[in-house]
Amino acid sequence: MTRSMLTVSAAALALLAVPAHSDERQPMQVLNGQLQLGDVYARMNLHVVDARTAAGGASAVGNAGSATSSGGILEVQASQHLSGTVGARVAADVEAVSEATVTSATAFGNAAATAACCGTNRTDLEQVANGHANVYARNDLRLRGGNGDAAAASAAVVNAANVDGRNAFIDSSVRQYSNHSVRSFTGIQAEVVEGTTVATASATVNAVSSTNTDATLDGLVVDQRSEGVEAIATADIYAARSRDMVAASAATGNTASAHTTNGFNLITATQDNAAYVQSESYVTLDDWRGLTAVSSQAIGNTVTGGAIGSSSLTDVEQTNRNGVVSVSSLRGIAGEGGVGLVNSVAIGNAVSGFACADCGIDVAATGFVRQVNEGSVFALGEARTVGADIVGAATAIGNTATFAATRPRH
Numbered sequence: 001m002t003r004s005m006l007t008v009s010a011a012a013l014a015l016l017a018v019p020a021h022s023d024e025r026q027p028m029q030v031l032n033g034q035l036q037l038g039d040v041y042a043r044m045n046l047h048v049v050d051a052r053t054a055a056g057g058a059s060a061v062g063n064a065g066s067a068t069s070s071g072g073i074l075e076v077q078a079s080q081h082l083s084g085t086v087g088a089r090v091a092a093d094v095e096a097v098s099e100a101t102v103t104s105a106t107a108f109g110n111a112a113a114t115a116a117c118c119g120t121n122r123t124d125l126e127q128v129a130n131g132h133a134n135v136y137a138r139n140d141l142r143l144r145g146g147n148g149d150a151a152a153a154s155a156a157v158v159n160a161a162n163v164d165g166r167n168a169f170i171d172s173s174v175r176q177y178s179n180h181s182v183r184s185f186t187g188i189q190a191e192v193v194e195g196t197t198v199a200t201a202s203a204t205v206n207a208v209s210s211t212n213t214d215a216t217l218d219g220l221v222v223d224q225r226s227e228g229v230e231a232i233a234t235a236d237i238y239a240a241r242s243r244d245m246v247a248a249s250a251a252t253g254n255t256a257s258a259h260t261t262n263g264f265n266l267i268t269a270t271q272d273n274a275a276y277v278q279s280e281s282y283v284t285l286d287d288w289r290g291l292t293a294v295s296s297q298a299i300g301n302t303v304t305g306g307a308i309g310s311s312s313l314t315d316v317e318q319t320n321r322n323g324v325v326s327v328s329s330l331r332g333i334a335g336e337g338g339v340g341l342v343n344s345v346a347i348g349n350a351v352s353g354f355a356c357a358d359c360g361i362d363v364a365a366t367g368f369v370r371q372v373n374e375g376s377v378f379a380l381g382e383a384r385t386v387g388a389d390i391v392g393a394a395t396a397i398g399n400t401a402t403f404a405a406t407r408p409r410h
Contacts, residue, residue, distance in 0.1 A: 027122075032078040034063040034110075039084040039133075046092035046103065054097045057104040058088040062135075066113045073120040080110035080159075082180070083131030088138070092152075095144035100195070105137040105154045109180060113162040116170070123172035127159040127206075129180040132228075136183040139201075143188065149195035156184040157204045158228070165215040173221040176206040176254075181228045181275070184249075190239040198246040203233040205275055208256040216263040223270050224254040224301075230276040235296075237283045244290040250297045251279040253320065257304045265307035267314055271349075273300045274321040279346075285332030292388075293341040298326040299350055300375065306354035307363070314353035314403075315368045322375045324348055326396075327382075334388035342392035344381040348373030351401040362407055371399040 046056040063080040088107040110127040129135070137154040159176040184203040205226040210217060233251040253273030258265055279298040300320030306312050326346035334340070349372075355365040381394035 027073040027075045028069050030067045030076045030078065032065050032076070034065060034080045036062040036082045037084060040086045043089045046090070046094070048094045048097060050096045052097070052099045053101070054094050055102045056090060056092055058090050059106045060086050060088040061108045061111055062086045064108070064111045068115045069119055070117045071119055074114065074116045074122065076114050076123040076125070078112060079126040080112060080128070082109045082129045083133065085133040086135045090139045092141045093144070094142070094147065097147050100149045101141070101143065101147060103139055103141050103152045105139040107135050107137040107156045108160055109135045109158040109178070111160045115164040116168040117166045119168055121163060121165045121168055121170045121172060123163050125161055125173070126175045127161060129158045129178040132179050134181050134183065139186045141188045143190035143193060146192040146194060147190070149197070150188065150190070150193060151198040152186050152188055153200045154184045154186045155202045156182050157207055158182050159206045161208045163210045163220065165212045168212065168215045169218060170210065170212060170215060170220065171218045174208050175223045176208065177225045178205050179227045182231045184233045186234070187236045188238070190242060193239055193242045196244040196246070197237060197239065197242060199235045199237050201233040201235040201249045202251070203231045204252045204255060205231050205273070206254045210258040212260040212263060214262045215260055217258055217260050217265045217267070220258050220267045222256045222267065224256065224272070226253045226273045226275045228275045230278070232278045233280070235281045239285050239288065241287045242285055243288065245283055245285065245288065245292040247281040247283045248295045249279045249281045251277050252302060253277050253300045255302045259305070260307045260310065262309040263307065264310050265305055265312040267303065267305040269303045269316045271301040271303065271318045273319070276322045278325040280327040282329045283332070287333055287335055288338055289335040290337065291339050291341070292330060294328045294330045295343040296326045296328045297345045298324045299347045300324050300373070302347070302350040304352045306365070308356045310355065311364045311366070312353055312355045313366045314351065316351045317370045318349040318351070319372045320348040320375055324375060324377045326379045328380070329382040331384045332388070333386045338388040340383055340385055340388045340390045342381045342383050342390065344379040344394045346377045346379040346395070347397045347400060348375060348377050349399045353403045355405045357407045363405055365403045365405040367401065367403045369401045371401065373398040
């Protein structure tokens with residue numbers, strides 16, 4: 001049985017779930033099941049000549065669902081299953097755009113979000129991508145003649161979930177599984193760029209985020225498993241003559257984050273990544289002035305948990321089973337005042353937890369961490385330039401765990 005995407009507002013939930021004259025605190029319930037068997041594609045072709053601005057985007061989603069509530073108890077039980085390929089593509093060709101050109105391509109296999117204000121958020125979510133297919137985003141931007149600022153971005157995520165609260169109590173669980181591959185590519189080819197040029201690309205298999213304000217995260221349980229072939233993100237820029245340039249890429253197997261302000265923060269996460277993870281950023285410039293920054297980050301598994309104004313507890317088990325590679329490369333000839341920054345980071349497993357005191361109270365950042373990295377980890381930074389000042393760094397880490405607590409000064 002296939003159910004269509006369900007988006008539920010607080011008013012609709014009240015009409016459906018709460019009888020007349022009932023208790024305001026009676027749970028508002030959402031049951032949502034989604035199954036996407038076929039492929040989903042979005043494409044945007046853009047051709048613009050002699051204009052002030054140009055913008056275009058493409059977005060594709062296999063399954064999407066959201067539920068929100070205000071002043072009550074939100075109970076969500078949802079499942080999203082994807083078998084097909086999801087892809088978004090932008091092909092842009094612009095000439096003589098004087099002010100700004102902006103393009104974006106985004107692709108999500110399964111996407112879900114729940115949020116509660118002044119109440120309770122109880123979410124039980126399952127997201128599965130089980131077709132050995134692909135989720136990809138590609139953004140190609142060509143700049144002819146002279147142009148102003150330009151920004152191109154691509155982002156692809158197989159499973160994405162947000163569980164949030166404001167003045168709320170959160171007790172939720174998310175399970176994510178994928179054997180899909182995920183790829184993101186952003187490429188810019190330019191003749192003359194008078195402004196700033198930015199290319200970003202991100203590829204993630206499983207992602208969970210929980211952001212809570214004046215709230216208590218009593219428990220967020222996350223189970224993430226990535227068994228696809230690869231997660232690859234690429235940002236690539238070539239320019240004949242340019243000023244400031246930025247190329248940034250990030251690729252991740254599993255990521256989970258939970259943050260609260262003025263409330264306790266508890267996250268329990270199990271992550272297992274078997275996909276090959278690679279992030280690569282390339283910039284090639286014939287003649288440039290100003291600052292050029294090239295960065296890449298590849299991580300097998302990552303968890304962050306923290307609280308401001310209260311304590312936090314982060315309980316994590318991570319296993320990375322495949323290679324993690326990060327490459328950042330800058331090549332070019334700089335004019336007067338050219339500066340290049342090159343940074344490459346590759347990590348097998350990463351955990352960080354923090355607690356920051358407020359209002360004169362003591363806090364604690366508690367962590368229980370178990371990490372196993374079976375794959376090779378490689379970071380490469382490269383700068384081959386003429387006439388430019390260069391600062392570069394390459395960092396490769398198998399496992400890392402950091403915790404910090406800031407207490408008030410007396």
